[in-house]
Amino acid sequence: MEIDKRLITNSATGNMLKEIASSLQECKQFYFSVAFINFSGLQLLLDPLKQAGKKGVKGKIITSTYLHFTDVKSLEKINTFDTIDLKVFVTDELDRGFHTKAYIFEYDDFYKIFIGSSNITQSALKSNVEWNVEIISKHEDDFVQTILKEYAEIWDLSTVADAKFMTKYQEMLEKMEQVVTQQKQLVAQKDSYIIPNNMQRRAMDNLHRLREYGETKALVIAATGTGKTYMSAFDVKNVRPKRLLFLVHREEILRKAKETFELLLPNEKITFGLLTGNAKDYNAEYLFANIRTMSKHYEKFQSDTFDYIIYDEAHHATSPSYQHVMEYFQPQFTLGMTATPERADHHNVFDLFDNNVALEVRLHEALEEDLVIPFHYFGVTDIDEVDLSDVDIDNIAEITKRLKVHERVDFIIENMEFYSHDTNKRKCIGFCVSRDHAQYMAEEFNKRGYTSIALDGDDSIEKRAMYITRLEDENDPLTVIFTVDIFNEGVDIPSINSVLMLRPTNSPIVFIQQLGRGLRKHPMKSYLTVLDFIGNHSKTFLIALALNGNRYYDKESLKVAIATGFANIPGNTHIQLDEISQERILAQIDQENFNSMKYLKEEYFEFKKLNSGRTPLYLMNYLKYDGAPDPVKFIDKAKTYIGFVAKVEKDEQLKVLLYDETFEAVLKELSSMLPLKRIYEFVILRYLLTHTSISIPQAMQEIKKEIADVDEDSVLHAFQCLNQDFYDHLQQKNKPKLCTHHNSVLTKTETFAQFVETDHEKSRLIADVIHFGIFRYHKEFKNTYYGVPFLKLYEQYQMIDAALLSNYRKIHSSFRGQGLLTNGKEYFLFVDLHKEEDIKDSINYNDMFLDRKYFQWETPNSTRQASERGKNILFNQQNHIHLHLFVRKYKQIEKGKTEPFIYIGKGNTVSYQGEQPIQVKLELEHEVPERLYTEFTERV
Structure with missing residues (x-):
């Protein structure tokens, strides 16, 4: 048998953790030899080790005292597994360093061996630049036999990690701990504070x-x-x-x-x-x-x-x-x-x-920038005794009653002990559904020997502060504070290392607020442990929305995120849903239509509850909350946000506002531009809220407040767009004109002026759309200037956006559907990967990713190699033609919503064949990120 070799690295779609976990589920026996084990890494392997043990898989683990990095907590946890034998190579006694990183898995007729650089730490398994080689070979192979012989020799030299050894090692670590703590604090001050992040x-x-x-x-x-x-x-x-x-x-x-x-x-x-x-x-x-x-x-x-x-x-x-x-x-x-x-x-x-x-x-970006600590999230299916399938999630009294089950308390503690926590003392917040539930949990935990307290909004600030101080005190026995919502936001408890989600998730906003309580950096904390006890209520899928970290989701991307373990979450954050919870969430997502009026109404009213029960009249309300719904979906349903609110609230006063057809038409015109892909028009309109006219130099100055640069021709194009130069006849007839363009000056029309100058309420609603558009734009594009065409890699676009962003000076409405559109030297290729007839089973094999660097594309059927357009495509670099590729997986995933395309960047033709159509192989200028490539190619 030939030896198979493969390089394993940590990336957006795969990592060492994933490889070890899957191998543990398939092997007969395993043997690990790693220099360092700390609990941040071991915690991520607890479930795979447990599942392997249930199947009868036995293993041996060797680690070491080298550099005193391995912690006692990890050794003690490994010793709780009856199926694992543990030994420690004591470097102090043998006067030898120990730096192995090998993972050996035995199968019926071959061995799989990983040798490389990864120890068992969260960074080594998830995010560090690590090289590990996977080698697969038969039992009798010389290389395998050499590895096994070497392992046996090290095993014989190592010490059994019994109670006597643990006591001695713990005493030695404690002597060093004070020095290490001081060093960590100094490093934290130096690295995090003195140099700007x-x-x-x-x-x-x-x-x-x-x-x-x-x-x-x-x-x-x-x-x-x-x-x-x-x-x-x-x-x-x-x-x-x-x-x-x-x-x-x-x-x-x-x-x-x-x-x-x-x-x-x-x-x-x-x-x-x-x-x-x-x-x-x-x-x-x-x-x-x-x-x-x-x-x-x-x-x-x-x-x-x-x-x-x-x-x-x-x-x-x-x-x-x-x-x-x-x-x-x-x-x-x-x-x-x-x-x-x-x-x-x-x-x-x-x-x-x-x-x-x-x-x-916000949270997702803070994780990406390493501004907060990572979290290890474990979604655990709740016990059968808790049935929430037939209860309204807003019926707090009934849910409280069903959650107050002694067996559930035991189950929570069992999982809490199994997954454990970072640092020596557990410092935990448990989020409950009601005050009664919090008090019940505190009483039951205290009965079982876990010093706990329940706090709620009725408790004084002084009382809360006192218990927070006690929780943070290493020597105080208080380990858990159960609460309803007083710690959702604004309370700073830096050393929190555990969060218990003990209530059904009915809001991504609340979920993120609660998660955020434990993410502040602390010198002695490297991650947050989050245990979420997932019941069978009807809104379980909201957990996936909260964890996905992306407000602008569709059903397919959400399912891919779940199937890939939320690989899009950056750094050492780890998200693990057990099999039952994963299947339950995927089934709910399949059944849900995220664009139905029923779902949008539920989303709106849940948001209203979090807005203290007040009607959120303005789009800007949605920018205040991390995890808030995207109100552009509400606009898509009713043409204006206020129109949507008036409909779902049955609000006659709002309906009266919209009886003014001209005002409603202005709102519709502005709302139809959302979400913005170019900020120029709205910055100009914002200026015109308080001014009569604006010149191109003034507009450039206003735009440069928002983005790093702007070119004069694009500002002129924005003036022409606002003058409706590129609307077709029907659009000009049916849409209100907000501005007129003459001699490089843009002036607001009387139609626009009457609402922004004379009517306070209507003025505020118009200003709200404009401000929201600018704010929402900054979330996705920040302040970068992308040139012309104004395209950001991997951003979402509709075909008509290409006309706007390339300063196209003909009727824009011709940019519709899919296919090839051109503007001078700019060629825009819009591709559907899957046929429309059956989005689940049918693939258009002619247009596809060959890998992350190459894409195969078929030209329109009429294109000949000898035609001018054909030559420009086949010899694009020589002819200075830019081929811009836009791809979507499906044209439509849910009824009533056309999916956007993703901009993949420019590509260059490297080979071609055929005629009418021509099959073209494009080399992409930017290799597609693994996360996005997986989303395009993964079938769920």
Whole structure:
């Protein structure tokens, strides 16, 4: 038998963890020899090891004390498996290093062996740059026999990991722990704080650009723990204001903020001071104040005393105490910072900062940028005794009753102990469905020896703070706080290492808020353990929406994400749904139509509940929550958002607003442009909300506040689009004209002016669509200038977008369907991979990915090799023709919704054959990312 070899690396579609886990399920016996094992890696293998043991698969594991990296918790956990023998190579006694990384799997007539660089740690198994070679060979092969002989020799030299060894090793590690802790804290300070991270640099660049173009206010939205205070200090260091005011809501973070600024501005000869109940440093150049004290003393300062004011926790800035202070002071620049803009009750925090968002970093991006710790999520099917299949998910009393089962408590504890947690002490938040449920859980945990407490909104802030302090104290026995929702947002408990999801998930927003409680970085914590007990209620699939981290999903991409273990989640985050939960979720997704009116209504009313029961009248409401539904789907259903709300709410007042047919037509015209793929038109319209006209130079300046650059011809094209130059006759007849273009000046029409200048309510609704369009654009495109055509790799587009983004100066409505469209040297190839008749079983084999680098495409049937168009395609590089490839898997997945195409980038013809049509092989300029390639080629 020839030896088969394969290189295993960690990538978006595969990793060492996946290879080990699948091999454990198939082998007869296994033998591991790894220098290091820590619990972050072992936890990811617990289920595969457990399942292998149930099948009777036995194994041996050798690890070492080399560099004292292996932890006792991992050794103790391995010893709980009856099917595994464990030994430790003690390097101190043998005076030899130990650095093996080998995984040997025995099958009936061959061995599979991985040898390379991966130890059993979360990074080595998931995300590090690691090279491991898979070798498959027969039992009698010399190489296999050499490996087994070497393994046996090391086994004989190693020590059994019994209680005596564990005690001795633990004592030695404890002696070192204090030194290691101090080193970690120093590294954390040095690496995370003194040097700006990517988020901080992006925010500073955007703030600089906004100030350059005359803006005086901005808002930064970033998840807790991502370094907003340090970012603001870095920005202040760049701006160097003479006087600074830093305002906070909670006094406990005031001194930390002051210390941060003092750390980053040590030699600037600046005086720092506090304004609190106990300190009154009025003359300090950089003053750090709590709002309670400042709201009583602000008139002791001149209104222009401070050049730069920072409002931390800016979601509170809509309250009266903040408003008095904000209205009084007139600084040169105002910065708001928040992790939770949604907490601004009845008011819009965006408006307070002139709708200038310098940066928004939500959970998925925070994970990608390594701004928060990764999480290990285990979706565990709930016990049979808990049946939620026939209960309304909003019937809290009934759900509470059904969850209060002693067997469920035992099951939760069993899983909690099996998966364990990071660090020595468990510090856990358990999210419950009601106050009664939380109190029940605390009582039952206490009976079983787990010191626990229930907290809810009725408990005082002082009581909550006291229990949080106890939970974080390494020496306090308190290990679990059960709560309903008071820790969903805004509460900072950095050392939390475990989260229990004990309630049915009925909202991706709440799920993300609860998950986020444990993701703040902490020197002694490397990951968060999340246990979600998944019942059989009708909305289980919402877990998948929350975990997928993508608001703009379709049924197919969601199913692929589940099937591939959410490979699109970055870094060391691990998501594991057990088989029953996975099947249950996939079945629900198959049955659900995400574009049906029934589903959209449910999504809307669930969001309304989270909006404190208030009707979300504005699109901007949806930008405040991580995990909120995409309101563009509501617009697609009713042509305008207000039209959708009026329909589902049966709101007569809103319907009366829409009786004004011209107003409704304006709203429809603006809404039809969403989601924006080019920001120019909406930035121009935003300017015209408060001005009569705009010139091309003025428009360029306004656009450069939002993106890094813009070309003059594209701005002229935007003027022409707003003048309806490229509408067909029917569109010009039926659509209201918002602007007129003459001599390179764009002027708003009377139709547009009457609503934005004279009617406050209608003006606000129009402004809302415009602001939402710009905000939503920034989520996907940030501030990058993509040139012409204005195309971003792997973004979603419809065919007509290509006309807009390539400055096409003929009727745009001709860009419809699929096929080949051209604009000068720009050729746009729009391809459906699967035939329309049967999206599940039929594939158009003529158009397909050959691999991640090459794509096979057939030209339109009429194309001949000798024609001008044929030559331009076949010899595109010589003729300076750009072939832009757009691909979609299916034209339609769900009834009533045409799927967008994904821009794959430019390709160049490397070979061709045939005639009418010509079959062309394209070499792609950008290799398709593995995650996207899997989505296009995976069948679920």
